[in-house]
Every structure is written in C-alpha cells, then in structure tokens.
Amino acid sequence: MLSTQWDQFEDLRSAHDELDQMSPILARALGLDGQREGAAIGSTPASAPALDISERKDAYLIAVELPGVELDDVQITMEDSLLTIQGERRLVHDASEQRFHRVERHHGASRRSITLPAHVVADAVQASVDDGVVQIVVPKAEKAKPKLITVRPGHGGIPASSGAATSPS
Helix, strand or coil: CCCCCCCCCHHHHHHHHHHHHHHHHHHHHCCCCCCCCCCCCCCCCCECCCEEEEECCCEEEEEEECCCCCHHHEEEEEECCEEEEEEEECCCCCCCCCCCCCCCCCCEEEEEEEECCCCECHHHCEEEEECCEEEEEEEECCCCCCCCCCCCCCCCCCCCCCCCCCCCC
C-alpha cells in the first residue's frame, strides 16, 4: 500500500512551479522576453525537471528526470542543505540541413534545487543515471543520542562564571 504524508506547503510549491512555467509566456506577452533579472538578453530560462523525493530509514532518495542530457552535461552540487541538479540538453540536429516543421521537445538548460534537512551527510552523497533518470542517494547523519546529566545536591562542582558578582565580605 502506498503511504503518503500530507504536506501543507505542497499547494504553495505547486503554485510557485506553475508560475515559474508561465513566466516566460507572460514575459513574451508583455514584451519583456529576455529581460528577466540575471538572464542574458535572448537567453532561455532554465526549465525545472520533474523529480520524486522519498525517504528510507537511512537516506533520502531523489529521482530527477533529465532525458536526453549527456552524462558530461549533468552537474550536482550540495551547499549547506541545498541540493542543486542541473543539466543541459543540446539540440542535436544540424539546422542547416533540415527544415523543422515543429519542435516540441525541450532543449536547453534544466535546473532544480531542493532544500534537505540539516541532518544529512553531504560528503557521502552518491548519484547515478539510467535511462535519463538521475538517482541521488543522500545518507542521513546518525542522530545524536541524548546525554544523561547527573544532578548533584548543592553548589558543589559547578565553577563560577568569570563575570559573576563576588559575595559580600
């Protein structure tokens, strides 16, 4: 049986993703194509590839769809708890020898960033690709075990702080 957990922010993320997909269309309609902040004039904004995130007891598993992207064009980085997957699918046809009637398949840059919990082992992240799907395994860190603190009677054994007021003489 498939078990899912409700995420109160999923609707917000979905709306944000839809807005991101619509922004090139809106920009074109408003005559602002290529004028987005940080984008070079005439450049195509990166698409956001679809991904799945699941969790095992020992790791987070991320599967990202990057069909047609060559292995050398995939880059995965982890900075603090931000995992970024990016790649570029190049148009392989020589346009000088062909006349296209329709081009619907995406080509160009793809980029997706996700924030993972802080308790992961960034140095042990592993990735592989099979049939255009990048599989990323992010191991979880060992949880710190609670430390039992012994309680003693009186003030014995507790050092005074360096800025503590002195007792009256």
